[in-house]
Amino acid sequence: MSRFRHFILACLALVAGVAWPQEEASPLKTNGQHLKIFVLTGQSNSLGTTADKKEPDITPGKDALDAQIPFFWANRSSRSGDGAAKLYDDSGDKIVTLRAQKGDGANPLFWGPEIGFARHLAASGVKDFLFVKASRGGGGNSFWLKGSRDDHMYRHVVETVQQAIQALPQGVTFEVAALLYIQGESDSPAEAAASGERLKTLVENLRKDLPNAAAMKVIIGGIASGGEKSDDVRAQQSALAKNDPTFRYIDTLDLRGQRYDNLHFSKGAKLEIGQRMAKAWLEWSK
Numbered sequence: 373m374s375r376f377r378h379f380i381l382a383c384l385a386l387v388a389g390v391a392w393p394q395e396e397a398s399p400l401k402t403n404g405q406h407l408k409i410f411v412l413t414g415q416s417n418s419l420g421t422t423a424d425k426k427e428p429d430i431t432p433g434k435d436a437l438d439a440q441i442p443f444f445w446a447n448r449s450s451r452s453g454d455g456a457a458k459l460y461d462d463s464g465d466k467i468v469t470l471r472a473q474k475g476d477g478a479n480p481l482f483w484g485p486e487i488g489f490a491r492h493l494a495a496s497g498v499k500d501f502l503f504v505k506a507s508r509g510g511g512g513n514s515f516w517l518k519g520s521r522d523d524h525m526y527r528h529v530v531e532t533v534q535q536a537i538q539a540l541p542q543g544v545t546f547e548v549a550a551l552l553y554i555q556g557e558s559d560s561p562a563e564a565a566a567s568g569e570r571l572k573t574l575v576e577n578l579r580k581d582l583p584n585a586a587a588m589k590v591i592i593g594g595i596a597s598g599g600e601k602s603d604d605v606r607a608q609q610s611a612l613a614k615n616d617p618t619f620r621y622i623d624t625l626d627l628r629g630q631r632y633d634n635l636h637f638s639k640g641a642k643l644e645i646g647q648r649m650a651k652a653w654l655e656w657s658k
Contacts (some may be wrong), residue, residue, distance in 0.1 A: 492651070530578070571609060
């Protein structure tokens, strides 16, 4: 992001009454540090909406750990519908510190499970990790299916991770440790019926197309929307975790009451989902 663009965005945020975060130096070292990279993708509950009119504080709050957590992101908008989503906000090809991101439409900010996840890892003593976010609002799983008629989200995930790697300081090595995935509410009936197979295919392709990702694990954040399609998505995604030890499934049905519009999770639920995903990762580390 150019300095001029950052200045303009900061001014717009000020007019909207939202504090725009200042640029900060990357917390990464350069003395042979080895990083585990966690990648988040998916639709709106991955992006993390903040349009809850009953929430007096839409921010994720302040935590001293945020300044220690390296973060890189590129988000896509879908205000015009579920077609190709325009890239509208990113970290400027720089690794910065954990924070909420610029909002869009009715959402003054976007922040999702990355906040609770990264904070919980850091609070648990985990160091040397980078969080990369490449999410969008809405969209069926075909967008993440490599080679589909419109696979812009698959390409976006690969490109975003590659850009994050290019931004690493010289001498820092890495491995892509895990994919965090929250997607399914917008699937068509056909997409929902193939949701398990397509997620497995997504992971297989990313393990090949991302550098140092052959051992990448997967943490699925279950959706909580109602209806037959959503039931199908949940059944197929959870089955992956039962049949493949490199997958974990996080059930969120108990958080249904914390959706402010019957679809999008409230502030507390978003933090909780991120923490649950972090705990799933820590289980692998025992």
